[in-house]
Every structure is written in structure tokens, then in C-alpha cells.
Amino acid sequence: MSKQELVVVEATGGGDACCPGLLTAPLDEEQAVDLARVFKALGDPVRLRLLSMIASKAGGEVCVCDLTPAFDLSQPTISHHLKLLRQAGLIDCERRGTWVYYRLLPETTDRLAGILTRPADTPLPDRRVRAGAGS
Secondary structure: OOOOOOOOOOOOOOOOOOOOOOOOOOOHHHHHHHHHHHHHOOOOHHHHHHHHHHOOOOOOOOEEEHHHOOOOHHHHHHHHHHHHHHHHEEEEEEEEEEEEEEEEOOOHHHHHHHHHEEEEEEEEOOOOEEEEOOO
């Protein structure tokens, strides 16, 4: 996996939106590559659980010593998963003595939510099957 970090898609037009949604404009190749990196990081159940544990921790951060026992995996494997989440720009960390503390980067998850959210004024597509359409 590349050691590049996520470059989160910024808004290209005016308006109040923080980022372009999938329904407002097609992604260009670079945007698609950057988003795919994040979704690939989120596509693993262990990484998704780690992100959830970090994001839901009271105080906003969690020590790696509290994450590792929740899994039937070795410490190096957990560290690898955490590294991939960091490279995707979803979490950050800080070393304090011998322990590393992880925290969510909410700006990344907020931007992901914005990209995936349908604008409020956009009607839902008509889901009825048209006459004569294949089944």
C-alpha cells in the first residue's frame, strides 16, 4: 500500500457545501483514487472496529494498550491496521512515553459524510420499474 496520505476532496464551486457530493458532480480520477484509499481502509472489519473504538471513546482518544486486547490478533498486526487508518487520514496519534494514543480526525469523516450525503433539495429517484423494462 502506498505511504501517501489522503488528500480530502475540497469544494470546487461556491455555495454552502463543504465538499462536492456524488450527486452534484462526477469525481475526477484523482478524487476517485483518494476516496478509494479511504474506503479501502474502511473495508476491513478489524480497521472498521478500531476506528469505531477510537471514535466512540470518551475523551476523544484511546491508548493502543486498550485497543489490542479487544482482538485475537498480535500487537504488530493491530499496529499495521492502525498505520493504514493513519495513512488514509482517518486517525492520528501521539506517543506518550512507551504508549501511543489514537484519536479520530473528524474533519475526514465529516467530509466523507458530505460526499455521500444527498443534498436536502435533491428529490429521490423514481424507483418504480418502467413499463417494458427488463426484469
